[in-house]
Amino acid sequence: METELCGIHLRHPVINGSGTFDAIAARRAFGDALLDEFPFSAFVSKTITPEPRSGNPPPRLWETPSGLINSIGLPNKGLDGFLEHDLPQLAELPVPLIVSVMGTSHDEFARLVDGVAGREEVAALELNVSCPNVESGLIVGESPEEARSLLQVLRPLTEKPLLVKLTPNIANPVPVAVAAEGAGADAVSLINTLRAVAFDPDSGDRWLGGGTGGLSGPAVRAVALAQVHAVAEAVSIPVVAMGGISSGRDAAEMLRAGARIVAVGTESFRDPAAGSRIAVELGGELARISG
Amino acid sequence: MAPFGRRLCEVTCNLPSGGYRIFSVLDRAGPEPAAGQFYMLAADSGWGGEQGRPYLARAFSVADAEREGTGVRLDFLVQAVGPGTSRLAALEPGDGLWIHGPLGRPFAGPSDVAPGAAGAILVGGGIGVAPLALWRRRLLRAGIPARVLLGFRDRPNSGGLDLFDCGEIRLASEDGHTGHRGYVTDLLAVLLEGDVARTGAVYACGPPAMLEAVRVLCADRGVACELALEAPMACGFGACFGCAIPLSDGGYMRLCVDGPVVRGEEIETALVPGSGH
Numbered sequence: 001m002e003t004e005l006c007g008i009h010l011r012h013p014v015i016n017g018s019g020t021f022d023a024i025a026a027r028r029a030f031g032d033a034l035l036d037e038f039p040f041s042a043f044v045s046k047t048i049t050p051e052p053r054s055g056n057p058p059p060r061l062w063e064t065p066s067g068l069i070n071s072i073g074l075p076n077k078g079l080d081g082f083l084e085h086d087l088p089q090l091a092e093l094p095v096p097l098i099v100s101v102m103g104t105s106h107d108e109f110a111r112l113v114d115g116v117a118g119r120e121e122v123a124a125l126e127l128n129v130s131c132p133n134v135e136s137g138l139i140v141g142e143s144p145e146e147a148r149s150l151l152q153v154l155r156p157l158t159e160k161p162l163l164v165k166l167t168p169n170i171a172n173p174v175p176v177a178v179a180a181e182g183a184g185a186d187a188v189s190l191i192n193t194l195r196a197v198a199f200d201p202d203s204g205d206r207w208l209g210g211g212t213g214g215l216s217g218p219a220v221r222a223v224a225l226a227q228v229h230a231v232a233e234a235v236s237i238p239v240v241a242m243g244g245i246s247s248g249r250d251a252a253e254m255l256r257a258g259a260r261i262v263a264v265g266t267e268s269f270r271d272p273a274a275g276s277r278i279a280v281e282l283g284g285e286l287a288r289i290s291g
Numbered sequence: 292m293a294p295f296g297r298r299l300c301e302v303t304c305n306l307p308s309g310g311y312r313i314f315s316v317l318d319r320a321g322p323e324p325a326a327g328q329f330y331m332l333a334a335d336s337g338w339g340g341e342q343g344r345p346y347l348a349r350a351f352s353v354a355d356a357e358r359e360g361t362g363v364r365l366d367f368l369v370q371a372v373g374p375g376t377s378r379l380a381a382l383e384p385g386d387g388l389w390i391h392g393p394l395g396r397p398f399a400g401p402s403d404v405a406p407g408a409a410g411a412i413l414v415g416g417g418i419g420v421a422p423l424a425l426w427r428r429r430l431l432r433a434g435i436p437a438r439v440l441l442g443f444r445d446r447p448n449s450g451g452l453d454l455f456d457c458g459e460i461r462l463a464s465e466d467g468h469t470g471h472r473g474y475v476t477d478l479l480a481v482l483l484e485g486d487v488a489r490t491g492a493v494y495a496c497g498p499p500a501m502l503e504a505v506r507v508l509c510a511d512r513g514v515a516c517e518l519a520l521e522a523p524m525a526c527g528f529g530a531c532f533g534c535a536i537p538l539s540d541g542g543y544m545r546l547c548v549d550g551p552v553v554r555g556e557e558i559e560t561a562l563v564p565g566s567g568h
Contacts, residue, residue: 019532020530025529026528029293029527030293058566060533061525075543217346
């Protein structure tokens with residue numbers, strides 16, 4: 001079950017999706033048992049932005065059939081707050097740390113990569129490109145040209161692995177993945193949440209305080225599987241697959257679709273230790289398939 | 292401290308209590324919870340029924356907890372209003388229930404809430420009486436006097452009184468079927484006119500409008516209060532950032548890890564969009 005991602009040794013192929021597990025809060029709830037039984041082989045931080053963000057107004061959640069719509073709005077302490085308060089605590093985790101960053105311009109992204117990549121506690125960075133570049137108005141993850149030009153700015157700034165988190169809210173994610181690979185990305189991760197909306201059954205207004213949200217959970221798994229398969233066929237860099245993985249069997253399907261690593265998100269909400277369970281189940285699935 | 296991960300417990304009973312139900316599980320692995328703490332609950336079978344819901348676990352304050360034999364008996368009060376609560380209300384002895392917890396910040400003793408406070412005033416509304424039942428038992432065990440005021444909308448939307456045995460309780464109901472006809476906050480307003488306002492701390496749990504009325508009453512009278520709030524919650528341990536409550540000094544708190552019990556002055560309002568839904 002041991003594997004590696006961009007040269008980072010992992011003791012199994014199951015990590016977390018960014019923004020779906022707060023290891024610092026979980027340690028408050030579960031104590032050091034979290035460290036002893038840490039469910040993921042690497043930890044991906046919640047996305048950090050240059051400045052602090054408080055996030056979207058409530059309500060932020062809506063349950064769907066076999067899924068969840070969230071509209072959280074990337075609350076975080078900002079780059080300086082992350083480096084001062086969160087990074088020392090995340091460095092105590094028993095696994096490599098991948099830091100997710102998001103900027104709204106090349107300069108913002110560069111500032112984030114500069115600030116984070118030099119820290120020895122950080123093994124790799126994930127670029128959250130599901131937001132607009134304020135200079136072009138285009139969403140970076142929806143445009144091969146935007147993705148390429150961003151990577152051309154960031155690639156020279158660090159030798160640490162850069163993962164690009166692809167958006168599924170696009171007819172075909174393959175051109176963006178290919179552009180990212182061509183401009184020096186070390187891996188791609190997908191899928192982010194699918195744009196979704198819910199209406200208040202009483203008022204008829206949109207339910208979420210942020211208006212629209214992103215759908216996750218088993219409801220999106222077949223979509224994720226298709227996109228992972230298409231991207232893995234088109235690129236030779238590793239693919240980190242996520243989207244509704246709830247069992248070892250789901251994880252094995254993602255690997256069969258071409259992924260190197262899988263990430264668990266919404267299932268961790270239902271069971272904080274889901275990552276460990278899925279890793280164990282995945283081992284059984286792989287033994288069964290190869291046997 | 293809650294054990295890491297979820298664990299399967301056996302349902303030991305499920306009985307009607309007025310218009311609600313009280314179901315119990317035996318938790319063989321967890322510690323005794325503090326009053327005001329909660330668990331995330333999901334039935335082992337029939338979770339994600341024909342409509343694909345319920346999907347997420349549901350947050351429930353613990354209504355009573357007692358060490359029994361090889362574990363801790365946990366009692367929960369439920370009213371069937373949606374897919375999750377309907378499934379939980381239909382649990383039968385022997386069924387499996389996944390739990391993680393106990394989670395969150397519990398009630399603090401009166402002297403910790405307000406210097407000089409020697410007694411407690413418990414104000415509950417509807418299904419929100421649950422955490423106050425355990426809190427009352429713990430206060431009595433500690434020799435701290437507790438007055439109990441409970442309010443309900445009407446007979447179908449009332450219950451849980453079994454959890455408050457052998458004590459003086461003052462009741463209110465909006466339809467007048469029991470106790471004072473009106474709101475439980477009417478009873479609180481009268482009580483706070485007396486000396487008790489200077490020697491007590493208020494603890495409240497109930498629907499958002501009731502909690503907001505309690506918060507404002509207490510703020511006006513200068514009485515310290517703790518409110519047990521509710522918000523849509525996917526995980527219960529700080530992972531999803533879904534249960535945001537606006538703070539009085541700006542920004543948000545995550546109710547699961549910074550609550551569910553909050554001081555009245557900490558929050559901007561108890562009328563949080565999406566809460567009590």
